[in-house]
Amino acid sequence: MKLLERIRKAIASGKVEYWENRPQHLTRADLDEVFSGTPDLSKLQMAPRESSGGEHGLDGEDNVYKGVISIAGFGGTRILYLKFFSGKRATRTGSRVLKFNPSN
Amino acid sequence: MCDHKNYREVQAGKDVAGLIFSYATKECADCGSVLWSQKNETQFQAWLGAQRKEHEDKFVVQKVQIPSDLADFAIELAESNHSTTSAVFQACLSFYFIRGASQPELLEVLANVQPGAQPLILQSKFRVKPKLFIKLDASAKLFNQNMNEVASWVIQRVLYAARAGLQSMRNEIEFALAA
Numbered sequence: 504m505k506l507l508e509r510i511r512k513a514i515a516s517g518k519v520e521y522w523e524n525r526p527q528h529l530t531r532a533d534l535d536e537v538f539s540g541t542p543d544l545s546k547l548q549m550a551p552r553e554s555s556g557g558e559h560g561l562d563g564e565d566n567v568y569k570g571v572i573s574i575a576g577f578g579g580t581r582i583l584y585l586k587f588f589s590g591k592r593a594t595r596t597g598s599r600v601l602k603f604n605p606s607n
Numbered sequence: 608m609c610d611h612k613n614y615r616e617v618q619a620g621k622d623v624a625g626l627i628f629s630y631a632t633k634e635c636a637d638c639g640s641v642l643w644s645q646k647n648e649t650q651f652q653a654w655l656g657a658q659r660k661e662h663e664d665k666f667v668v669q670k671v672q673i674p675s676d677l678a679d680f681a682i683e684l685a686e687s688n689h690s691t692t693s694a695v696f697q698a699c700l701s702f703y704f705i706r707g708a709s710q711p712e713l714l715e716v717l718a719n720v721q722p723g724a725q726p727l728i729l730q731s732k733f734r735v736k737p738k739l740f741i742k743l744d745a746s747a748k749l750f751n752q753n754m755n756e757v758a759s760w761v762i763q764r765v766l767y768a769a770r771a772g773l774q775s776m777r778n779e780i781e782f783a784l785a786a
Contacts, residue, residue, distance in 0.1 A: 517648065522611060522640035531643045532745040541711040556610030575718065577750050577760045 506547065506568065509589060510598065511538050518590060518597030520557055527604045529583070534603055537583065542574040552588055559590030559599045571606050582606040611635040611642070621651070624665040624740060628654050655737045666740040669732040670755040671696065674725030677766045684769075684777075688784040693733035698783035699765035700735060700758060702776065704742040716774060722763040 513519055514535060521531045547570040555561060569586035584606040590597030614633040619641050621628045628651055633642040658665070673681070681695045707714045735743070747754040769776040 517645040519645070521643050522635065523643050524641045525638060528640070529749070530745070531648070532741060533749050536742065536745045536749055539707075540714055554610055556612055560610075574749075576714075577746065577752060577757050579750050579752070581750055 506544055507538075507541070510587075513589060513598035514538050516597060520559065520590075520597075520599040522600075529603045529605070534600065537572075537574050540574055540576060542572045542583075544572050546570045547572065547585065554601070557599050559588070559597055562591050563597075563599060564589045567601065569602070609635060609638040609640070611638070611640060613637050614642075617641070623655070623658075623737075623744075624662075626658060626662055626665060652738075655741065658737050663734055666735055666737050667732050668696075668700075668735055668740075668743065668754060668758045671730045671733075671762060672727040672755075672759045673730065673763050673766065674723060675728050676725045677722060677763060677770070678728050678730070680766055680770045684780060684784070688781055690784045692730070694784055695766075695780065696730070696733055696758075696762050697735055697739070698780045699762045699769075700739055700743065701783055702779050703761045703765055704739060704746075706779065713774060717761075717764045717768060720764045720767050720771075720773075722767040 519531070519534070521534065522528070523530050547568045549566045549568055552563070552565055552567045567586055567588040570584070571582060572585050573580055573582050582605070584602060584604045585600075586602035587598050587600045590599060611633070613636045615636055617632060617634040619630055619632050619634070621630070630647050630650055632644065632647055634640070678692075681692045684690075684695050685692045703714070703717065707717070743754050743757055746752075747757045750757065765776060765780070768774060769780055
C-alpha cells in the first residue's frame, strides 16, 4: 500500500492519536483537509523511531516518517512539516502524529 | 520530543463560529498539548449536527465573489431547478468538499480550471451546513486565506466546470438541488 493511501486509511479509521494546542501545531481538522487532497510526500524520509510513549508506542512501526510535505489548493501551495508513525506493525492501521506544523 | 506521559484530565473548549464545543480530554502538564481523540471527534460531529437547528444563522459565508458570466449561469441553474443561487453556491461547496474528498482526481481537474477574468460581482451572504462550514474554515486557515476567498475559489471553478460540461458537474449540482 502506498504511503499516501496508508495515511488516508489511518485517518479514516479514526485511530489517530493527535495532540492539539502545541505551539504552531496544526489541528486535526487541518490534517483531515490535507489528506483529503493529494499532498506531495516525496520528501518524507524514514528514520528509526526513538519514542515508545503514547498510543501505539509499543505496537507501532519501528520507523517514523518525517519531512516536508506540500499541498496545493485554492490558488496557492502550503509547505508543512509532518512526523508520524503508523500504529500496529502487522496491519499498519492507526497512527500517531508527532509533529504537524507549518514548515519554517 | 514530549511523550505526554504527564497529563491531567481537563475540560477543554473549541470555538466554532463563536459557539463553544466543550469536551473532556487530557492535557499534557509538560507541554500544554490537548488530546483530540476519536471520542472527541464523534462527540464534536454530533454537537455540530445539533447546531444546525439551534444556531443556523452562525454558519454563514459572506462576500463571495464570482464573475458576472458565472453569476448568470448560477441564476440559470437556480431558476431551472426552482431553487435559489444561495442553494447553488452551497451545492458547489458540498460537491467540492464532500464528493471531492473521495476523488482527488476531481480536485485536480478543478484546480486546473481557469474561470477567466470577467468583472467580479459580490454576492450576498448565504448559509451553509455546519460540517461544510468547518471544512471551509479549516481550509482557509491552512492556506492563510479568508473563508470567503476559499469559497469564491471553489464556487468559481465548480460553476465554470459545470458550464463547460466537465465531469458531469452540472448533473451533480442539479441532483444536490433536488435533494
